[in-house]
Amino acid sequence: MNGEDNVKKNFIEKIIDEDLKTEKNGDRVETRFPPEPNGYLHIGHAKAICINFGMAKKYNGVCHLRFDDTNPDKEETEYIDGIKSDIRWLGFDWNEHLYFASDYFEKLYGYAVELIKKELAYVDDLTVEEIREYRGTLTEPGKESPYRSRSVEENLDLFERMKKGEFKEGEKVLRAKIDMKSPNINMRDPVIYRIKTTKHHRTNDNWYIYPMYDFTHCISDALENITHSLCSLEFEDHRPLYDWFLNNITIHCHPQQIEFARLNLTYTVMSKRHLINLVKNNFVNGWDDPRMPTIVGMKRRGYTPEAIKNFAEAIGVSKAASIVDYGMLEYFVREDLNKNADRLMAVIDPLKVVITNYPENNEEWLDADNNPNNPDAGKRKIPFSKVIYIEKDDFMENPPKKFFRLAPGKEVRLANAYYITCEEVIKNDSGEIIELRCTYDPQTKGGWSPDGRKVKGTLHWVSEKHCLNGEIRLYSHLFTKENPYECEDGKDYTSNIDPNSLTIIKSCLLEPEAKIAKIEKGYQFLRIGYFTPDYDSTSENLIFNRTATLKDTWTKISSK
Numbered sequence: 001m002n003g004e005d006n007v008k009k010n011f012i013e014k015i016i017d018e019d020l021k022t023e024k025n026g027d028r029v030e031t032r033f034p035p036e037p038n039g040y041l042h043i044g045h046a047k048a049i050c051i052n053f054g055m056a057k058k059y060n061g062v063c064h065l066r067f068d069d070t071n072p073d074k075e076e077t078e079y080i081d082g083i084k085s086d087i088r089w090l091g092f093d094w095n096e097h098l099y100f101a102s103d104y105f106e107k108l109y110g111y112a113v114e115l116i117k118k119e120l121a122y123v124d125d126l127t128v129e130e131i132r133e134y135r136g137t138l139t140e141p142g143k144e145s146p147y148r149s150r151s152v153e154e155n156l157d158l159f160e161r162m163k164k165g166e167f168k169e170g171e172k173v174l175r176a177k178i179d180m181k182s183p184n185i186n187m188r189d190p191v192i193y194r195i196k197t198t199k200h201h202r203t204n205d206n207w208y209i210y211p212m213y214d215f216t217h218c219i220s221d222a223l224e225n226i227t228h229s230l231c232s233l234e235f236e237d238h239r240p241l242y243d244w245f246l247n248n249i250t251i252h253c254h255p256q257q258i259e260f261a262r263l264n265l266t267y268t269v270m271s272k273r274h275l276i277n278l279v280k281n282n283f284v285n286g287w288d289d290p291r292m293p294t295i296v297g298m299k300r301r302g303y304t305p306e307a308i309k310n311f312a313e314a315i316g317v318s319k320a321a322s323i324v325d326y327g328m329l330e331y332f333v334r335e336d337l338n339k340n341a342d343r344l345m346a347v348i349d350p351l352k353v354v355i356t357n358y359p360e361n362n363e364e365w366l367d368a369d370n371n372p373n374n375p376d377a378g379k380r381k382i383p384f385s386k387v388i389y390i391e392k393d394d395f396m397e398n399p400p401k402k403f404f405r406l407a408p409g410k411e412v413r414l415a416n417a418y419y420i421t422c423e424e425v426i427k428n429d430s431g432e433i434i435e436l437r438c439t440y441d442p443q444t445k446g447g448w449s450p451d452g453r454k455v456k457g458t459l460h461w462v463s464e465k466h467c468l469n470g471e472i473r474l475y476s477h478l479f480t481k482e483n484p485y486e487c488e489d490g491k492d493y494t495s496n497i498d499p500n501s502l503t504i505i506k507s508c509l510l511e512p513e514a515k516i517a518k519i520e521k522g523y524q525f526l527r528i529g530y531f532t533p534d535y536d537s538t539s540e541n542l543i544f545n546r547t548a549t550l551k552d553t554w555t556k557i558s559s560k
Contacts, residue, residue, distance in 0.1 A: 010317040012051070012258055016059060016228060019256075025227040029061030032226050033087070033094075034101075034217065037067050037201075038074035039272045040287040040294045041086045043308070043329070044232075044263040050312040051260065052230050053092040064224055065094035068101050068217065070210045072198040080201075082287075086295040090305045097224075101216050102202045104223055108211045109163065111219055111249045112174060112193060116155045120248055121192065122148055123158040124175045131173070134180075135188050142180040142188045162195055165208035169195045174209075178244065186241045190214060218242040222253040229255045232262035233321060263315065264323045267477035268293040269484050269493055283497055284478070288535075290545050291478040291501055301475060302522050302532030302547030303329075307336040326477065330548050337530045337547065341522040342370045342377060345415065345460045346510045346544075348472055348528065350389040352435045352464070355420060358386045363465065366446070368416040382511050383466040384417050389509055394459050395436060397425060404456040406436070412457040415526060419444040419455060460526040467509040470542035473534065474503040508544075515539050522547060 009017065019025055031052045035041060041049075056063035065087065069075050087094070101108075115121035124147045126134065136142035150158075162172055174193035182188055192215040199205050218241075221229045229242075236259045246254045269275065270293055278284050278292070287294050290301035298308065311332040315324055363385045371377035390406065399407040406412045411421045424437035443450050447458070478501050484493040517523060517533045523544075525531050530547040537543040 011319065012055060012228070012230065012260065012317055013058070015256075015258060016055065019227070020059070028225075028227050029056060029059035030064070030225060030227045031056045031061065031230055032064040032066050032221065032224065034066045034068050034220070035083050036071070036074075036272075037069055037076065037079040037083065038071065039079060039276055040082050040296050042270050042272075042275065042293045042295065043265060043268075043298065044270045044293075045086075046090060046295055046308050047263045047312045047315070048230075048232065049087055049090055049092060050309055051317060053087075055228070055230065061227075062097055063092070063094060064097040064099055064226070066099040066101065066220060066224070068213060068220075069200070069202065070101050070213065070216050072196055072200040072210065075201055077201055082296065086299075089295070089299060090309065099220070099224060100202060101211075101220055102200065104216070104220055105203065105207060105211075107223065108216060108219060109209075111245075111251075112159065112211070112215070113156065114249050115176065115192075116159060116174075117152060118248065119152060120177050121155070121174055122150050122177055123155050123162070124148070124173050124189075124191075125171070126173075128170060131175075131191065135185060136180070138185065141182075142185075144180050145175070145189070148177065148189070159193075162193070162209050163207070165197070167195055169197055171195065176215075176245075178241075184237055184240055186214070186238050187244070190241060214238055214241050215245060218245050218255070218257075219249070219251065221255040222246055222251045225253050226255040229257045231257060231259055233259045233319065234262065235259055259319070260317050261319060261321045264321065265293065265329065266323060266326045266482040267479050267484070268326065269479075274493060277494070278478075281494075283494060290473070290475045299520065300532075300535060301545055302337075302520075302530060303333050304336050304340075304522065307333040310336065323483075333548050334530065334550075337522045337524065339373050340371070341524045341530060343368070343372075343526055344511055344514055344517070344523050344531075345382065345462055346470070346472070346508055346514065346525040346528060346531075347389045347391055347460065347462050347467075348505055348508050349392045350507065350509050351392040351395060351433065353388050353390055353420070353461070354435060354437050355386050355388070355440045356423070356437050357439045360386060362386065363463070366416050380513050382416060382513070383463045385463045385465045387464040388414070388461045389464060389467065390436075390459050390461050392433075394457075395422070395433070397433065405459060406438075406457065410457075411455050412459055413444075413447045413455050414461050415458050416447055417445070417461070418442065418447070419449060458527075460528070462509045462511050466512050468512060468514055468542060469506075470508045470510045470514065470544060472505040472508045472531070472544050472546065474505065474546045476501050476503075510542060514542055514544075517542075517544075524550075 033052045053063045124145050173191045175189045178187045180188045193209045196210045239257045242257050288296040288300045311329050365381040367379050368382050394405045408422050418440040420438040420440045422438050426435035428434050479496045480498045481496045484496045519533050522532050529549045531544040534543040534545050
């Protein structure tokens with residue numbers, strides 16, 4: 001490895017390189033992604049997936065998928081299936097390495113018994129509120145529970161009876177016996193087992209006690225022979241506890257926990273608790289609402305796996321917490337779709353155009369590139385006839401100097417068709433423009449002039465005789481503020497929800513090819529933006545979600 005290669009590596013790769021060099025774990029690299037099945041994954045999880053599965057792939061290792069299913073109150077099979085689907089959609093697979101924390105319930109119970117026998121764990125009768133009170137603060141030490149001095153025999157008996165279901169929820173817990181004066185609050189006798197009477201999705205009602213995450217996670221890692229336990233930065237203060245558990249039980253493997261900065265994105269919330277609140281209180285239309293930062297939401301909006309992975313790679317892996325501008329994610333979405341999305345023509349706000357010198361009953365099927373950036377995408381046929389529609393804002397009766405679209409007496413190009421010139425403006429009794437009368441130059445078929453004259457404006461259009469009606473859903477940020485948690489006194493993040501984050505337009509007209517548009521495939525509506533068919537779209541009821549806008553050069557020019 002030369003110096004240049006080393007500079008390009010992130011801090012996790014450098015740790016793994018050193019471990020391989022010293023043969024700390026032999027030649028093995030095993031990582032894991034351990035989601036809780038209590039909700040759908042979001043873009044922050046996507047970053048973690050890319051890191052864990054990506055590191056394993058880079059070093060010819062394996063990455064486990066392990067569900068941390070230790071809280072039956074909140075877990076559902078729906079979320080397990082959704083998480084599996086999301087990971088596969090991103091392009092990763094765990095192959096035979098699928099595990100559940102519930103696979104280890106017997107072993108975890110045995111390790112808890114071992115800690116009791118070593119006088120390193122005890123059954124506590126304090127309530128949740130009392131435990132919190134006894135724990136102390138960041139500046140004041142905690143105080144020991146009056147039940148901390150129970151004998152090994154009493155603790156073993158009580159813990160066994162907890163397992164048999166003899167006590168009510170909240171009546172007793174099992175705590176590790178560490179140090180109530182520790183400057184790290186996580187080390188102040190953390191709870192490692194609590195009583196739950198809810199039926200578990202895999203073990204039914206076989207268990208009345210369930211291990212806590214900090215206890216379960218490190219032992220599960222060790223049982224699976226994980227070499228590098230990669231997690232986000234909020235677990236850094238939990239690492240001493242991770243090591244304490246593994247150092248005080250009889251187990252053959254001690255993985256290394258390594259923390260990286262989690263993803264924070266402007267205009268979003270990524271606390272699963274807050275996302276659940278958005279769904280349950282109908283602030284959004286489910287987990288897959290395209291305004292949600294969930295993977296299923298982004299998928300429905302038309303984001304691609306490649307765009308998300310390229311975004312994750314670009315933001316990199318570091319220890320420093322930062323907030324990433326949402327525009328950066330949209331950049332990678334546009335970059336991918338620009339190269340791969342087929343083109344279609346759609347008119348969102350139609351204005352009728354009659355081409356007066358075009359034959360009355362004539363129609364033509366013109367050639368158009370499916371994607372000018374990809375010759376292999378081929379061509380399609382688009383129909384042209386005497387009456388077409390253009391966008392209303394592509395015409396101005398009294399245009400400013402740098403307006404290059406259609407105006408009285410002005411010539412523009414119709415994409416893939418002909419040059420047209422506006423000859424007459426038709427208005428209704430209210431003075432509203434309802435129709436344009438134009439002439440076309442039949443020598444400019446395909447959008448090019450044989451005499452070499454040039455026009456600066458190119459417009460998209462659809463043929464009245466052939467176009468399809470469609471519904472367009474325009475999505476913007478769910479929140480009005482970059483940081484949704486910046487709220488007025490007494491209000492929470494939901495007060496910053498934008499009531500106009502979804503605009504539905506039912507008057508859209510689309511070229512006939514839109515009828516065969518495929519779900520989960522991206523399309524560029526010429527000059528408008530990137531769109532994808534919604535899951536509810538059918539050939540009889542076309543619905544498209546806006547994935548992202550195009551760069552608005554007109555706004556930039558006109559604002560100068």
